[in-house]
Amino acid sequence: MPEGHSVHRIARQFDRNFVGRTVAATSPQGRFAQGAAVLDGRTATAVRAVGKQMFLEFDDDLWLRVHLGMYGAWDFAGEILVDPTIASANGRMGQTNQRGTMLPEGDADDPIMDAAGENSLTSIGAPRRARVHVRMSEQTTGLADEGDDWPPPIVGQVRLRLMTALTCADLRGPTACEVQAPEEVAATIAKLGPDPLVDDVAEGEERFTSVVRRKPTAIGLLLMDQAVVSGIGNVYRAELLFRARQNPHTPGREVREEVVRDLWRDWVRLLRIGVETGQMMTMDDLDPASYRAAMASRDDRHWVYRRAGLPCRICGTAIVVEEVATRKLYWCPSCQK
Structure with a gap:
């Protein structure tokens, strides 16, 4: 999608x-x-x-x-x-x-x-x-x-x-x-959650944080709910949660407020990168050679997405894939405890 x-x-x-x-x-x-x-x-x-x-x-x-x-x-x-x-x-x-x-x-x-x-x-x-x-x-x-x-x-x-x-x-x-x-x-449009490229970013952060912090639904599902936040799909969901080291199964209301705010701010950043480059580049601090490899190959562009069974780039634990609400969820059970 x-x-x-x-x-x-x-x-x-x-x-x-x-x-x-x-x-x-x-x-x-x-x-x-x-x-x-x-x-x-x-x-x-x-x-x-x-x-x-x-x-x-x-x-x-x-x-x-x-x-x-x-x-x-x-x-x-x-x-x-x-x-x-x-x-x-x-x-x-x-x-x-x-x-x-x-x-x-x-x-x-x-x-x-x-x-x-x-x-x-x-x-x-x-x-x-x-x-x-x-x-x-x-x-x-x-x-x-x-x-x-x-x-x-x-x-x-x-x-x-x-x-x-x-x-x-x-x-x-x-x-x-x-x-x-x-x-x-x-x-x-009124039914949709905030979009960082449409709504005021600060107001969007408050709206997103308020909704997530009162929901019993798992954060991994909330990020895919277009009524909570607009534009996030399967790739960005997996990558945002890994970058935050957040367990995808934690209920939204139990996710620390600073983590929820960091998820929004990271989405603001990644969305802009995606619009500018056309690619869902989610890895940071790459040297020039690694950056060129990532831009040339989707397999080198993400932390966990489509890496089921492969070692986590950070800790070496095998990346897990689950089917959640008919979509595949990729995450590291060690980094995202």
Whole structure:
């Protein structure tokens, strides 16, 4: 499931490539035909991400709400104007796979490539235009097909296609895709916990701490509850708890207040890193060689996630994996007593 940093990156791409432009909307799959007809021909006026949900505003106070869920993904094609505040353009766009040809200006030297052929450290600076076909999703492992056809051919089950004169975005497999009125958007967002990139950070800390400290629910479940805090998924949950040396089974109300506050502050930091790099980099204080290895390989990027049975990087104890609420929880039973 795409975690919060991915959705914020996707929203930024929509902001640069769709907001202010007339959008053609269709539902090739047919499951969103009525909603697409309502949006077709309108101008995108704003976009925002809150946690794992994105809201794209159109004129006449209409909003498109998209929650990618476990299997949803956006495929982008055409001419992409990359957000200068995030590392992308011939690189990562929120844990993505892409290939394409960058225009020559401003290319970074000696890029770091991961096993999927993704460049994680370019385009933090001036915006660039790139002719690419890019898939934006956590779950994607394959590369999108290149091609010069316009509009791009429809591949697979496309719930929604949004197109401007230059850019195409195809939505596949979302948990939610619906048109909402402003009051419905407000009601949806009101149900979500604080997001460090949306809410006041200090107020978010107080809200998060207050909720966690009165809950009997295990902290490992609370971090995944989008009504408690927005954007944290399976990877960040495991890594945040390890970094805090916190047992995931401790009831929230029994977790020391300073630990709860540290979890929030660490989430603020890791979310920003994720948005900037497109990668869930959760290891600190790496030397240059180790950092490059981590950026090039997901196996070197995390403390405990997907390391079941392997020795803890700190104490050597075998990392444990459990199924909790249908999701895999990774933790060290020694460091996180």
